[in-house]
Amino acid sequence: MRKLTTQHLEQTAPSQVVGKSIPHESAAKQVAGEAQFIDDYNLPSGCLHAAVITSQVAKGKVLAQQLDSLQQHPDVVAVIRCQDIPGHQDIGPIFKGDPLLSENEISYFQQPIALVLAHSHQLAWQIAHQANQELIQYQSADTLALSEQDISDLSQPNATVRPSHCMGKQIADAQLDRSELQLSGEQHIGGQEHFYLEGQVSLAQPTEDGGVMLYTSSQHPSEVQKLVAEVLGIAFHQVTVDMRRMGGGFGGKETQAAQWACLASLAAWHCNKPVKIRLPRSIDMAVTGKRHPFYNRYQLGLSAEGIIESAKLEVNGLCGHSPDLSDAIVDRAMFHSDNAYNLGEAEVVGNRLKTDTVSHTAFRGFGGPQGMMLIEQAMQDIAIATGQDALDVRYKNLYRDGHTTTHYGMPVEQHQDQLNLIKQLEENSDYRARRQQIDQWNNSNSLIKKGLALSPVKFGISFTAKHLNQAGALLHVYTDGSVQLNHGGTEMGQGLHTKVQQIVAQTLGIPFSYVLITSTRTDKVPNTSPTAASSGSDLNGMAAHNAAKEIKQRLLEFAQQHYQLAAEQITINQGQVKLAEQTISWAELVQQAYMQRVSLSATGFYKTPKIWYDREQAQGRPFFYFALGASVSEVSIDTLTGEMSVDRVDILHDVGTSLNPAIDIGQIEGAFIQGLGWLTNEELVWDKKGKLLSNSPANYKIPTIGDYPEQMNITLFDQANPEHSIYRSKAVGEPPFMLAISAWCAIYDAVTSISQHKQPAQLDSPATSERILMACQKQYEFMEAQDE
C-alpha cells in the first residue's frame, strides 16, 4: 500500500542517519501515554483556571453588563476586563484589529469580552457559560456581511480588511476576445476548521522579575513572547516561552495561540498566581480563525486546442473581521493561481473581503490551495469545452520551454522535472487504461458513476515575507559526548525534531541517539520565525547543521593540533574518531577538547539565499524553489444520493532527497487526507446571526478511518533538490495537501460523465453529497434539454 522508495543520497556522508526512516523521536513516549502536552503538566500550586465570557451577537456593542456582580460569585476568584490590560490592548500580528478583549465593539459571534478565574477548569467554564446567557445585553447590528454576496462594492471603506492587489498586467476583454475560444467560470471554496486534536492551551506563571514563564501550544513562540510583553507593558526579556510539542497545529496555532497565551499571562500578572486556560472544543471551534473561504472567478482566452493565451483571474478571500495574516494568504492564493500552468498574458487580482466572523488565518497551504482550485477547475472546464481528456489539457498548459515565467516574473526552473513527474505518474497509475475502463463502466451503469483525474502541484517554498526566512540554533556538547540542540522550530507532529536530530547526528558523524532536541524556548534561540510555510526543516535544519559544522570544525582543528595530523587524516563517523591509524571515541575527543579549553557550545544561523520580491511591481523571486507533485484519484459517486467514495489514489511527490522517507510519506498521506476532508466532507456553516453552527465534531466531520481510500499508493519522486537546501531535501508540510485536488477533479469528472462530458459541472467545494447530487441534477436537466 505505502511504498518506501530507496533514495540515493547525493551528499552521502559515511554514516547514514539522514535519509533513514527513523521513527518520530517521541513515538515511544506517545504510544505509552508519556509524551506530555501542556494540559498534562503537573499544576503549580495555587494554579487558577481561566475561562472567557463571549459575545452572543456577531456585530454591535455591549449595552449593559453586570460583570461586577460576578465578583460576588462565591466560586469566582477574579474577573478581568479590557480596562485591566496595562499595555497594548490589540494583539494583531502584523496589522491592528485583534483586541485581546472587547467590550464595546463586537466584531464576531463569541468574541471574548472578559476573563473569569476560578479554582477549576470546569467551574470557570460553568460560570462563564452562565454569564454568557445572563449578564450582558447587546445592541446588535442589523446587517451582517457573511459571504461575498453581502459585499457589493469593494470601494466601500468596510468592505475589505486590506487593499486589493494585482499581479501581472491588466487584461482587457478585447484581448481575451482575440483568442479563438473564451471561457469563464466561478467557484465558491469553503473554509476549513483546523481540528488539531489538542485544543488551544496556555499555562502562565509569574516570575520574580515581574515577568512571565509561559507554556503554550504555539507555532510561534517568539511572537507570543512579544505580544505578552506588549500586553503587560514589560520588556521582551522578562517573558520566556517554552513549547515542547503541540497536539497538531496545521497553521491554527500560528497567530491563534497568542490570544490565550496573552490572557493567561494577563491573569497571572494580575493575580500573581499561575493561570491555565484551555479552550473546550466547541469554544475553540467558535473563537479561533479558520482556513479562508474563497470566491474565485476566471476568464480565459484559449487556442482551439485549449492552450491558455491570456487569463484574467480574481481570487476573493473572505477574511473575517480583521487582517490577521490575510494579506499574505491572499497573496499566496494569487501566487498559486497558476499552479503548474503558464497563464500566457495574465492579470491576477486578489481581494481581501471583510466579513463579520472570526478572523480567518493560516492553514496548511496558506491560501495556495484556494488559488490552485481556480485553475484546476478551469482545466476541467477547458477539457469539457474542447472535448479532450483533462490530462491532455493539463499537459498542453504546463510550464514548458519558452513559457517558463510566472505571472509574478519568477522562472519555473524545474518545469521539465514537473513534466517527467506527471508522465511517470500517468504511467505508474495506468491512467489511460483506467480512463477507458471508467468510460465503459459509465456507459453501462446509470446509478454509480466513476471519475478519474490527475492534478499536479507546484508549490512555492519560502515565506513571502522575506525577513521570516531566517533561523537560529543552539548546540551544546557535554563532556560525556552527548549533544543537546535547540532550534527555533516547533514540533507539532510533523517530525521536525526527528529530522533536525538526524541532521545534527549526520553532520557531526555521531549516532542519532547521541543527540537530544529540547523544547523550543525563546531564551535559547531568540527572535525566531513561526514554524509555518513548510519551512521548518529547511530553515532550522540548516541552522542546526551550521551550528554542528561549527563545533565539528573546532573539534577537528583541535584534533589536528593535538595529534599533529593533517586534516584529511581525521574522520568522525558513527561516533568513532579516526586519527590516522588510531581510533578514539567521540566522547574521548570531546573530553580532550574540553580539557584543552575548546568551547563546546555554538550557535548556528541560516538565511535563505536568492529570494526577493518587489510587491509594488509584483515582480521577483519570492520562492527559493518549488516543491512538485502530482496525484491521480479515482472516485465513485452515487447519483441517487450524491454519496462518494474514493476508490484509488496514486501519488508521486517530490521531497528532493528525503531526510526521512517514512516521515515524508506520513506528511504526504496525512496532508492528502486532510485536503480530501477540506474538499468533500468538512463544511463550515454559519447561521444568519453569524453564529457558527458547525461547532463540534458532531456536526463538523473530518475524515475518519473509513474515508481512507480503498487503494493508496504513495511514491517519492527520486530527484535531489537542484537548490542548495539542507541535504538537497525539499519542504513537505504543505505541498501534498493540494494533491487532494485530484479527488475533487475526479468527482467533477464523474458528475460530467452524465452528460458524456458535454456540460461543465458547477461543483462548489466542499463537494458534499448534497452538492454532488445537485450537480448531477443539473447534468440530467442538461441532457433532458438536449433531448427536446
Next chain:
Amino acid sequence: MLQLMINDQAITLSQQAADTMLLSFLRERQGLVGSKEGCASGDCGACTVVMVSQDQQQQLSYKQINSCITPLHSLHGKQIITVEYLKQGQELHPVQQAIVDKHGSQCGFCTPGFVMSLYALSRQTPKPEHPEEFLAGNLCRCTGYGPLIEAAKQVAAAPAAKDHIQENESAVQYWMGQCDKLESDHYWQPTSRSELASIRAKHPHAKWIGGGTDLALEVTQQYQRIDEIIDLTALPELTGIERTNNGWRIGAAVPLDKVHAFMAQHYPTTDEIFARLGNITIRHRATLGGSLGNASPIGDIAPLLISLNGKIEVDDGTTTELYAPEDYITGYRETRLKPQQWISAIHLPDLSPTLKHQIYKVSKRYEDDIATVVLAVAMECDDQGRVSHCVISAGGVAAKSVRLSQLEDCLLGEAFNNDKLKQLQALVPQYVKPIDDVRASAAYRVLLVQNLLKRFYLYSQQLPTRLAAHA
C-alpha cells in the same frame, strides 16, 4: 461505596458527585494523564480506555469506551485499563510497538486512544474481518490513517499471546466477585423492578442513564450539573435479549454492539444502520432505550423500529405498556413517557420471509455521523404482485421520526412499478417538509426521500444500486 479497579489498583470511593466523568477522575485525581481530552463529547476518541467487565458466562470482555462521557459510578465493579498500564518496564506492549513500527503517530495527541482501541482489538476472539473498523471511534488529524490501518492489520494477524493483563485476570475476577452492590445516595443501580420503582418514587427528578453517551453531554458540553442519576444497566429485565411468542424482546439497556450482533443475525437488513450508528466505541456504551428516550428527530432507531412494526415497552414497576414508536414519540425530543415510567425493552416481530425491507441512511460522512435522512421501507406483495403491506418511515425530515402513511396509501393494493414510483415521488414534496440545518438543505432532503424510494424500487426489482461499502 463505589468500587472500581483502575489498571491493577482496586479503588473504593465515597462522596463522588454523580456527574463525575471517568476522564476527569483519571486525569485530575489519579494523575493518569495519558488519556486526553480532545472533544469531551465522545466524537474523537483521544480519551479512549478499555472497560473490562464480566459477561454472563463469567468471561471477561474487553471493550474500548470514551472515558470523557462515562460517569464514574457506571463503572462500579468494573476494571478500567488505561494507556499507562500497557508498557512493562521499558518494553512497549505489542500494540504500542505496532504503531511505532508503522510510523502511526505524528503529533501524538490521539495516539493513546488509538493504542487502547488496538488493545481492545487484540483481545477479541475471533478477530474481526476488517480490523480497521475497530478504530472507527478514533480521529487522527495528522496521519491520514494509513499507518494505523496497517497497525490494526498487524495486531489482528498476531498470534494470541498472554500479556501481563491477561495473567492478572483471575485476580481481577476475584475482585469483581468481592464487589458489593453500589451504595450511593445520588447514583443508584437498582437490580429489580420494584427497587427501581421505589427509588424513582423517592427521586422523581433523577436522570435515567443507560450508557450515558447522550446524557453526559449535558455535563461536558452544556455545563449543567446532574445531581441524581438512576442507572438502568443492572436490571436483568433490561439487559437481556429473549424470545417471545412471535419475535424478540430486546432489553432497553443492552449495549448497541450486542444489539448490532443480534440484529445482523436475525434482521440482516439492519446491519448497515447499526454499523453506522455512532462508532464502535460509542456502541459499546449506547443503548436502544437511550436513543428512543431522547427522541431525536433523526435517531436512526425509531424509523427502523417503525418499519419493522416494532413496539416500545415501558414499565413503572408493576405494569408494562407497549407503544408503536410513531405514537410513543410525540414531538421534538418529546415522548409519552410518564415520570414514573422507564423504557424497558423493544419488541420486534419475526420477519416474514416474503417481506422486502430496506433502511437507508445518508449522512455527510459515511461513518459516525448523524443522518441527513434515514428512510426505511418494508413491503409485501400478494401473489398478483400488488402491495399488500407497506410501511415507510423516515428520520431527519421532521421534528420527529415519522411514518409516511400517505405514501403507503398510494402503494397499497397497487403494483409497484415504474409509473407507481413516479407517482410516489411526486407526492413526496407534499408530505415531507424538512428544514434547512447544519447538515443539509430542505431541498436536498426532499430529493433524497424521492431518490431513496427509487432505490427501494430498484432493490425490489433486484437491481444493485449501492456504492461498495466503506471500511
